[in-house]
Each structure stands twice: as C-alpha cells, then as structure tokens.
Amino acid sequence: MKIGKKVLNQSRMHNDILRNMCGGKELTRDQLIQPLFFHEHESADVLIEGLGENRILHDNNIIGNIAKDMKNGCRNFILFFVPRLKTNNSFNTKFCENILKKIKIEFQNDIQVWVDLCICSFTKTGHCCLFKESKIDLENSLNVMSNFALSFANGGADGIAPSSMLFGVVKSIRQSLDKNNFNHVPIMSYSTKFASNFYGPFRAAADSTPAFGDRTGYQLDYNDYEKAIQSSITFSEEGADLMMVKPGLLSLDLIKPINEKTSKPVGAYQVSGEYSSLVYLAEKKLIDFDKGLLETWSSLKRGGAQYIISYGARYAKRLGI
Numbered sequence: 001m002k003i004g005k006k007v008l009n010q011s012r013m014h015n016d017i018l019r020n021m022c023g024g025k026e027l028t029r030d031q032l033i034q035p036l037f038f039h040e041h042e043s044a045d046v047l048i049e050g051l052g053e054n055r056i057l058h059d060n061n062i063i064g065n066i067a068k069d070m071k072n073g074c075r076n077f078i079l080f081f082v083p084r085l086k087t088n089n090s091f092n093t094k095f096c097e098n099i100l101k102k103i104k105i106e107f108q109n110d111i112q113v114w115v116d117l118c119i120c121s122f123t124k125t126g127h128c129c130l131f132k133e134s135k136i137d138l139e140n141s142l143n144v145m146s147n148f149a150l151s152f153a154n155g156g157a158d159g160i161a162p163s164s165m166l167f168g169v170v171k172s173i174r175q176s177l178d179k180n181n182f183n184h185v186p187i188m189s190y191s192t193k194f195a196s197n198f199y200g201p202f203r204a205a206a207d208s209t210p211a212f213g214d215r216t217g218y219q220l221d222y223n224d225y226e227k228a229i230q231s232s233i234t235f236s237e238e239g240a241d242l243m244m245v246k247p248g249l250l251s252l253d254l255i256k257p258i259n260e261k262t263s264k265p266v267g268a269y270q271v272s273g274e275y276s277s278l279v280y281l282a283e284k285k286l287i288d289f290d291k292g293l294l295e296t297w298s299s300l301k302r303g304g305a306q307y308i309i310s311y312g313a314r315y316a317k318r319l320g321i
Contacts, residue, residue: 009241012186015158017076017112022242022265027301029321032313033076033114033267034069038062040095041084050201050276051311062099063106070111073317078114078161078309082121088130091122091144093151100155114159114188115152117145117173142168146176153182163190165219167234174239189240190269191232192254195219198247198273228254229261236262242307247271249296252303259304267307268300275311294319 013019020030037048038057046056057065066077081096096115103113119141123130130137130144141164149160160177162169170189177185196219220228228251232243243258245251248268259266278296282289293312300308 009186012184012241014184015109015112018158018186021076021112021307027297027308027321029073029313029316030076030112031307032074032297032316032321033078033307033309034074034313035078035080035309035311036062036065037080037082038099039082041082048201050279051272052275052279054311059099063102066103066107066111069314070107072314074314075111076114076313077111078116079157080116080121086123088123091119091148093148097151097155100152100157104156112158113156114161115157116161116163117148117152118163119144119148136166138166138168141166142172145169146172149173150176150180150182153177153180153185157185159186159188161188161190163193165190165193165231168238170235170238170240186241187239188242188267189232189235189238189244190246191235191240191243192228192251192258193219193231193244193246194222194228194251196222196247196250196271196273198250198271201272201276222250225254229257232258232266233261236264240264242267244269244309245305247274248300248305248308249274252299255300255304259306265306266304267309268303268305270296270300270308270310272311278312290315290319294321 013022017030020028036057042056042058043060045061048054048056083092083095100113100115119130130141132140145162145164152160160173162173170187174187177183220231236243241264243262243264243266245254245258245266246269248270251268255266255268274296278287278289278292281287281292293315297308297310
C-alpha cells in the first residue's frame with residue numbers, strides 16, 4: 001500500500017514563497033534556497049573553507065546575516081544545526097528550537113525556513129544513523145529523527161528536509177508530525193542522494209565527517225541508475241512532498257525521470273564540492289564567478305530542477321534573477 005499521495009499536498013502550500021518555489025518554469029529567486037550553518041558552540045566570525053563568503057553562524061550573527069540576505073532578495077533558507085556536544089544517545093535539540101523561534105519572531109512569514117534533518121552532526125560517530133552491536137539500529141534511528149522533526153516544528157520550522165537515506169525515515173517523520181497537529185508542515189526529502197566524493201567542504205561546515213568507515217552502506221551508489229530512481233519513488237510513497245537529487249550537477253539525467261515517476265517537484269542540491277570548484281576557479285582568475293554560477297543554475301533548470309539549493313542563492317538578485 002502506498003503511503004503518500006501521488007500529487008503534491010496542496011494543504012501544505014501555505015505561503016507564497018513555497019508556491020513560487022514549486023511553480024513556474026522560469027528560474028525565480030524563491031526557487032533558490034540558501035544553506036545556513038548554525039554552530040551552538042561558535043562565537044567568532046568564521047568563513048567556511050571553499051565556500052566563498054559563506055560563514056559559520058551563531059547566536060550573535062544569525063539574525064543580521066539573514067536580514068542582509070533578505071535585502072539582497074533571498075528569502076528561502078535551509079538551516080543546518082551543529083550542537084556543542086556530540087553524543088550517541090539523549091540528544092538535546094532545545095537550542096535548535098530556541099534559534100528557530102528567534103528567527104521566526106524576527107522575520108515571521110517573510111522567509112521560508114527549511115531545517116535539514118539528520119543526526120550525523122549530533123553523533124560521535126558522524127554517521128546518519130545509530131548503531132547497536134556494530135549494526136544500524138533502524139528503529140531507534142527513526143524514533144530519534146522523528147523526535148528531531150517534532151522539535152524543529154515546535155520551533156517554527158516551515159518545512160522539514162530529512163537528508164538521511166534510511167528507508168522509513170519519511171514515513172516515520174510524516175506520521176509523527178501528523179499525530180502532533182503539524183499536518184501543514186511539508187517534507188522535502190533528499191530522495192536520491194549518492195555516496196558522493198563532492199561533499200568535503202560541507203562535512204567540515206557541518207562537522208559531520210564519519211569517525212569510521214563511510215556512508216556507502218546507506219547512501220546510493222552513483223553507478224546505479226535504477227536504484228537512484230527507485231529511491232525517490234520509495235520516499236514519495238512514504239509521504240514526501242518534494243523530491244531532490246544530490247549532487248545536483250552530477251544527477252541531471254535523473255531529474256525528469258523522477259518527476260515523471262512521482263508527479264512531484266524535483267529539486268537539485270548544488271553541493272559544496274560543485275560550488276567550491278567555481279570559487280577556486282574564480283580565485284585563480286580562470287572563470288567569471290557570476291557567469292559560471294548562473295550557467296550552472298541554468299543547466300539545472302534546463303535539466304528539470306524545480307528548485308535549487310545553492311551556496312550562492314543569496315547572489316540571485318546580483319545575477320539578474
């Protein structure tokens with residue numbers, strides 16, 4: 001039996017930013033999502049290596065940074081949380097709730113705030129799951145991530161974006177949200193996410209490098225086209241409202257087939273390795289950064305991406321979008 005509806009749940013299209021994000025063939029600013037990294041333990045102004053002007057945010061600078069982005073026409077964000085202390089049990093997400101409330105009090109419905117949901121930044125292992133006797137503890141992992149989703153929703157998150165590739169995670173989160181009167185909160189699933197070599201700068205920013213092994217046991221093999229498509233179908237049936245491919249530029253061949261199979265909007269995550277290549281080329285004066293960035297977005301849009309997560313989303317106005 002299929003869990004989610006085949007079409008996007010219109011009851012969750014509750015603001016104009018989300019409607020703009022999911023509608024129209026022309027690339028608009030609301031279709032570009034800017035990642036933000038919040039570190040509970042940080043207080044200094046620290047740039048993220050390889051990601052240009054992207055910096056670590058904390059309690060003292062996050063409001064100012066979002067306000068600056070808004071002035072530049074950016075109002076769609078995805079937030080990544082990094083806790084002060086890492087653990088493999090008894091996770092504390094209260095600081096996440098507090099920051100979300102602070103953001104929503106300040107900006108209310110003038111911005112859309114997605115929250116990335118994975119536990120890799122919270123665990124000592126750096127993995128996207130919990131383990132029991134060296135094996136993935138699926139039940140406990142899903143319960144913990146569902147609790148994270150409730151915490152984020154309580155804080156005022158406009159949408160939940162589970163980046164874990166554990167099958168069952170979207171179903172578990174959807175059921176938990178619905179049982180607690182958060183039926184209106186949409187889920188943007190990282191539905192086709194490869195075990196890629198292009199995540200380096202992100203893992204440094206999110207402090208989520210695995211302490212042992214790698215993620216090939218639960219992320220997708222980038223050689224396997226059929227499983228890549230089936231993964232998105234599965235998460236769609238679990239109840240995801242929006243699909244995604246990651247890395248974006250390396251998955252252009254998958255966007256339209258996923259949309260055809262799920263009838264749901266499919267976005268692309270221009271990952272840190274893809275973005276940083278533009279940064280480094282520009283530093284060496286081997287490319288015009290703005291023109292190169294715009295070309296990548298145009299390629300993703302031409303490939304069928306309905307929305308794009310990019311570390312340069314805040315430059316859309318400057319680029320003429």
